[in-house]
Amino acid sequence: MYKKIENKRAQEVIDMSRRNGLVRLSAFASSLMVRGALTSAAWGIAASGASSSALAGSCILSPDGRTGPFYTALNLVRSDLREDRTGVVLDIDLAVQNSACSPLVGAAVAIWNCDSRGMYSEYPNVNPDVPGYAPVPLGQVPSEAPHYPEQDLSQKFLRGVQVTDERGFVRFRVIYPSWYATRTPHIHVKVYPGAAVGDTTAYTGQLYFPEAINTTVLSNPLYTGRTQPRDTLNNTDRHYVAMGGLQNELQISSVVTGLQARKTLVVPV
Secondary structure: OOOEEOOHHHHHHHHHHHHHOOOOOOOOOOOOOHHHOOOHHHHOOOOEOOOOHHHOOOEEOOOOOOOOOOOOOOOOEOOEOOOOOOOOEEEEEEEEEOOOOOEOOOOEEEEEOOOOOOOOOOOOOOOOOOOOOEOOOOOOOOOOOOEOOOOOOOOOOOEEEEEOOOOOEEEEEEEOOOOEOOEOOEEEEEEEOOOOOOOOOOEEEEEEOOHHHHHHHOOOHHHOOOOOOOOOOHHHOHHHHHOOHHHHEOEEEEEOOEEEEEEEEEOOO
Protein backbone atom coordinates (compact mmCIF):
# COMPACT_ATOMS: atom_id res chain seq x y z
CA MET A 1 0.00 0.00 0.00
CA TYR A 2 1.52 3.30 -1.06
CA LYS A 3 0.77 6.64 0.53
CA LYS A 4 -1.50 8.76 -1.65
CA ILE A 5 -0.74 12.46 -1.69
CA GLU A 6 -1.90 15.48 -3.67
CA ASN A 7 0.20 16.36 -6.71
CA LYS A 8 -0.79 18.93 -9.30
CA ARG A 9 2.36 18.33 -11.32
CA ALA A 10 1.71 14.59 -11.60
CA GLN A 11 -1.75 15.30 -12.96
CA GLU A 12 -0.30 17.67 -15.56
CA VAL A 13 2.12 14.97 -16.70
CA ILE A 14 -0.69 12.43 -16.87
CA ASP A 15 -2.88 14.74 -18.95
CA MET A 16 -0.02 15.44 -21.33
CA SER A 17 0.67 11.74 -21.71
CA ARG A 18 -2.97 11.08 -22.59
CA ARG A 19 -2.97 13.84 -25.19
CA ASN A 20 0.18 12.48 -26.80
CA GLY A 21 -1.52 9.17 -27.46
CA LEU A 22 -0.38 5.58 -27.77
CA VAL A 23 2.81 3.93 -28.95
CA ARG A 24 3.16 3.42 -32.69
CA LEU A 25 6.16 1.29 -33.58
CA SER A 26 7.38 0.99 -37.16
CA ALA A 27 10.16 -1.13 -38.59
CA PHE A 28 13.71 -0.02 -37.89
CA ALA A 29 15.31 2.21 -40.47
CA SER A 30 18.46 0.75 -41.95
CA SER A 31 20.62 3.78 -41.21
CA LEU A 32 22.00 4.40 -37.73
CA MET A 33 23.03 7.76 -36.31
CA VAL A 34 25.90 8.47 -33.91
CA ARG A 35 26.42 5.64 -31.40
CA GLY A 36 23.64 3.61 -32.94
CA ALA A 37 20.78 6.04 -32.38
CA LEU A 38 17.82 6.14 -34.77
CA THR A 39 15.90 9.07 -36.18
CA SER A 40 12.43 9.88 -34.87
CA ALA A 41 10.91 8.80 -38.18
CA ALA A 42 12.55 5.40 -37.83
CA TRP A 43 10.97 4.88 -34.42
CA GLY A 44 7.49 6.05 -35.35
CA ILE A 45 6.81 6.72 -31.67
CA ALA A 46 4.29 9.33 -30.59
CA ALA A 47 4.51 8.57 -26.87
CA SER A 48 4.62 5.61 -24.57
CA GLY A 49 4.75 4.66 -20.95
CA ALA A 50 2.88 3.18 -18.07
CA SER A 51 -0.86 3.46 -17.79
CA SER A 52 -1.57 6.46 -15.57
CA SER A 53 -5.21 5.91 -14.71
CA ALA A 54 -4.39 4.72 -11.19
CA LEU A 55 -2.43 7.91 -10.52
CA ALA A 56 -5.01 10.46 -11.59
CA GLY A 57 -5.36 13.25 -9.05
CA SER A 58 -2.64 12.00 -6.74
CA CYS A 59 0.98 10.99 -6.51
CA ILE A 60 2.27 7.99 -4.65
CA LEU A 61 5.57 7.04 -3.13
CA SER A 62 7.60 5.35 -5.85
CA PRO A 63 7.86 1.58 -5.31
CA ASP A 64 11.32 0.75 -4.06
CA GLY A 65 13.47 -2.17 -5.08
CA ARG A 66 16.76 -3.96 -4.58
CA THR A 67 20.12 -2.31 -5.14
CA GLY A 68 21.31 -5.35 -7.06
CA PRO A 69 24.80 -6.87 -7.15
CA PHE A 70 26.51 -4.33 -9.44
CA TYR A 71 26.28 -1.16 -7.35
CA THR A 72 29.35 0.92 -6.53
CA ALA A 73 29.18 4.06 -4.39
CA LEU A 74 30.75 6.60 -6.74
CA ASN A 75 30.65 10.39 -6.51
CA LEU A 76 31.20 10.56 -10.25
CA VAL A 77 29.25 13.71 -11.13
CA ARG A 78 28.54 13.83 -14.86
CA SER A 79 25.54 13.80 -17.17
CA ASP A 80 26.86 11.81 -20.15
CA LEU A 81 27.64 8.32 -18.90
CA ARG A 82 28.28 6.55 -22.20
CA GLU A 83 32.07 6.78 -22.56
CA ASP A 84 32.88 4.31 -25.37
CA ARG A 85 29.63 2.32 -25.23
CA THR A 86 27.58 2.04 -28.43
CA GLY A 87 23.82 1.58 -28.56
CA VAL A 88 20.57 3.50 -28.89
CA VAL A 89 21.07 6.88 -27.23
CA LEU A 90 18.73 7.45 -24.29
CA ASP A 91 18.24 10.77 -22.49
CA ILE A 92 16.67 10.33 -19.04
CA ASP A 93 14.84 13.18 -17.30
CA LEU A 94 13.96 12.50 -13.67
CA ALA A 95 11.87 14.80 -11.46
CA VAL A 96 12.48 13.98 -7.80
CA GLN A 97 9.88 14.96 -5.20
CA ASN A 98 9.60 14.51 -1.45
CA SER A 99 6.64 12.91 0.33
CA ALA A 100 4.81 16.26 0.26
CA CYS A 101 5.16 16.28 -3.54
CA SER A 102 7.52 19.27 -3.45
CA PRO A 103 10.75 19.28 -5.49
CA LEU A 104 13.62 17.61 -3.66
CA VAL A 105 16.38 20.17 -4.19
CA GLY A 106 20.09 19.41 -3.86
CA ALA A 107 19.75 15.64 -3.73
CA ALA A 108 22.29 13.33 -5.34
CA VAL A 109 20.79 10.92 -7.88
CA ALA A 110 22.94 7.98 -8.97
CA ILE A 111 22.08 5.69 -11.87
CA TRP A 112 23.80 2.69 -13.41
CA ASN A 113 22.88 0.21 -16.12
CA CYS A 114 24.37 -2.44 -18.38
CA ASP A 115 25.44 -1.84 -21.98
CA SER A 116 24.09 -3.19 -25.28
CA ARG A 117 25.67 -6.59 -24.57
CA GLY A 118 24.29 -6.88 -21.04
CA MET A 119 27.64 -5.99 -19.43
CA TYR A 120 28.14 -3.74 -16.40
CA SER A 121 31.28 -1.67 -15.99
CA GLU A 122 33.72 -3.04 -13.39
CA TYR A 123 32.74 -6.63 -14.31
CA PRO A 124 34.42 -7.27 -17.69
CA ASN A 125 34.63 -11.06 -17.37
CA VAL A 126 31.01 -11.80 -16.58
CA ASN A 127 28.99 -13.74 -19.13
CA PRO A 128 25.62 -11.91 -19.20
CA ASP A 129 24.01 -14.85 -21.04
CA VAL A 130 24.58 -17.25 -18.11
CA PRO A 131 22.41 -17.07 -14.95
CA GLY A 132 23.33 -17.94 -11.40
CA TYR A 133 26.36 -15.79 -10.73
CA ALA A 134 27.07 -13.07 -8.17
CA PRO A 135 29.93 -10.57 -7.95
CA VAL A 136 32.80 -11.09 -5.56
CA PRO A 137 32.85 -8.25 -2.98
CA LEU A 138 36.00 -6.24 -3.46
CA GLY A 139 38.90 -7.79 -1.53
CA GLN A 140 37.03 -10.94 -0.51
CA VAL A 141 37.73 -14.54 -1.47
CA PRO A 142 34.97 -16.23 -3.51
CA SER A 143 32.87 -18.85 -1.74
CA GLU A 144 31.96 -22.18 -3.32
CA ALA A 145 29.03 -20.53 -5.05
CA PRO A 146 29.68 -19.36 -8.62
CA HIS A 147 31.00 -15.81 -8.69
CA TYR A 148 32.22 -13.27 -11.15
CA PRO A 149 35.90 -12.31 -10.93
CA GLU A 150 36.81 -9.44 -8.63
CA GLN A 151 35.95 -5.95 -9.80
CA ASP A 152 37.98 -4.00 -12.36
CA LEU A 153 37.68 -0.51 -10.89
CA SER A 154 39.20 1.11 -13.98
CA GLN A 155 35.84 0.81 -15.77
CA LYS A 156 33.17 3.45 -15.11
CA PHE A 157 30.91 3.43 -18.17
CA LEU A 158 27.17 3.88 -17.61
CA ARG A 159 27.59 5.01 -14.01
CA GLY A 160 27.19 8.54 -12.73
CA VAL A 161 25.61 11.08 -10.40
CA GLN A 162 23.71 14.32 -10.88
CA VAL A 163 22.41 16.76 -8.22
CA THR A 164 18.79 17.90 -8.46
CA ASP A 165 18.22 21.56 -9.37
CA GLU A 166 15.68 23.99 -7.89
CA ARG A 167 12.90 22.09 -9.68
CA GLY A 168 14.10 18.70 -8.46
CA PHE A 169 15.24 17.76 -11.97
CA VAL A 170 18.24 15.78 -13.21
CA ARG A 171 19.15 14.62 -16.71
CA PHE A 172 21.43 11.79 -17.83
CA ARG A 173 22.53 10.54 -21.23
CA VAL A 174 23.12 6.79 -21.43
CA ILE A 175 22.49 4.04 -23.94
CA TYR A 176 19.40 1.88 -23.78
CA PRO A 177 20.32 -1.14 -21.64
CA SER A 178 20.11 -4.67 -22.96
CA TRP A 179 18.91 -7.74 -21.12
CA TYR A 180 21.01 -10.24 -19.21
CA ALA A 181 20.14 -13.69 -17.92
CA THR A 182 16.94 -13.63 -15.81
CA ARG A 183 16.54 -9.83 -16.18
CA THR A 184 14.58 -7.61 -18.54
CA PRO A 185 16.17 -4.25 -19.57
CA HIS A 186 16.25 -1.86 -16.61
CA ILE A 187 18.12 1.05 -15.03
CA HIS A 188 19.10 1.22 -11.37
CA VAL A 189 18.61 4.43 -9.40
CA LYS A 190 19.46 5.67 -5.92
CA VAL A 191 18.51 9.02 -4.38
CA TYR A 192 20.53 10.48 -1.52
CA PRO A 193 19.11 13.39 0.54
CA GLY A 194 22.46 15.22 0.45
CA ALA A 195 24.38 16.51 -2.56
CA ALA A 196 26.76 13.54 -2.58
CA VAL A 197 26.61 9.76 -2.47
CA GLY A 198 26.67 8.72 1.19
CA ASP A 199 25.53 6.19 3.74
CA THR A 200 21.97 7.52 3.98
CA THR A 201 19.75 6.57 1.06
CA ALA A 202 16.34 8.15 0.52
CA TYR A 203 15.30 5.80 -2.28
CA THR A 204 16.51 2.74 -4.16
CA GLY A 205 14.67 1.49 -7.21
CA GLN A 206 14.76 0.17 -10.75
CA LEU A 207 13.27 1.78 -13.85
CA TYR A 208 11.81 -0.21 -16.71
CA PHE A 209 10.65 0.24 -20.31
CA PRO A 210 7.43 -0.69 -22.11
CA GLU A 211 7.86 -4.19 -23.54
CA ALA A 212 7.04 -3.01 -27.07
CA ILE A 213 9.99 -0.61 -26.91
CA ASN A 214 12.25 -3.38 -25.57
CA THR A 215 11.33 -5.57 -28.53
CA THR A 216 12.11 -2.83 -31.02
CA VAL A 217 15.42 -1.76 -29.49
CA LEU A 218 16.68 -5.30 -28.98
CA SER A 219 16.25 -6.00 -32.72
CA ASN A 220 18.92 -3.36 -33.43
CA PRO A 221 22.10 -5.10 -34.69
CA LEU A 222 24.05 -3.52 -31.82
CA TYR A 223 21.93 -5.60 -29.42
CA THR A 224 21.85 -8.92 -31.28
CA GLY A 225 24.36 -11.74 -31.69
CA ARG A 226 24.16 -13.03 -28.13
CA THR A 227 25.04 -16.65 -27.35
CA GLN A 228 21.60 -17.31 -25.85
CA PRO A 229 18.13 -15.92 -26.61
CA ARG A 230 16.54 -13.44 -24.25
CA ASP A 231 15.03 -15.46 -21.40
CA THR A 232 13.02 -12.86 -19.45
CA LEU A 233 10.31 -10.38 -20.46
CA ASN A 234 8.87 -7.66 -18.24
CA ASN A 235 6.04 -9.81 -16.98
CA THR A 236 8.36 -12.70 -16.10
CA ASP A 237 11.00 -10.57 -14.36
CA ARG A 238 10.43 -11.08 -10.63
CA HIS A 239 11.87 -7.67 -9.74
CA TYR A 240 9.64 -5.89 -12.26
CA VAL A 241 6.59 -7.67 -10.84
CA ALA A 242 7.61 -7.08 -7.20
CA MET A 243 8.06 -3.34 -7.82
CA GLY A 244 4.59 -2.86 -9.20
CA GLY A 245 5.22 -3.39 -12.90
CA LEU A 246 3.77 -0.48 -14.85
CA GLN A 247 4.28 1.91 -11.92
CA ASN A 248 8.03 1.84 -12.54
CA GLU A 249 7.96 2.08 -16.33
CA LEU A 250 9.48 5.14 -17.94
CA GLN A 251 7.52 7.30 -20.35
CA ILE A 252 9.30 7.12 -23.71
CA SER A 253 9.28 9.52 -26.65
CA SER A 254 11.44 9.86 -29.74
CA VAL A 255 13.96 12.65 -30.30
CA VAL A 256 16.42 13.37 -33.09
CA THR A 257 19.28 11.60 -31.30
CA GLY A 258 17.33 8.50 -30.25
CA LEU A 259 14.92 8.16 -27.32
CA GLN A 260 13.94 10.27 -24.34
CA ALA A 261 12.67 8.84 -21.05
CA ARG A 262 10.81 10.70 -18.30
CA LYS A 263 9.81 9.73 -14.79
CA THR A 264 8.76 11.41 -11.54
CA LEU A 265 10.17 9.78 -8.41
CA VAL A 266 8.42 10.46 -5.11
CA VAL A 267 10.71 9.51 -2.25
CA PRO A 268 10.04 9.24 1.52
CA VAL A 269 11.88 12.37 2.68
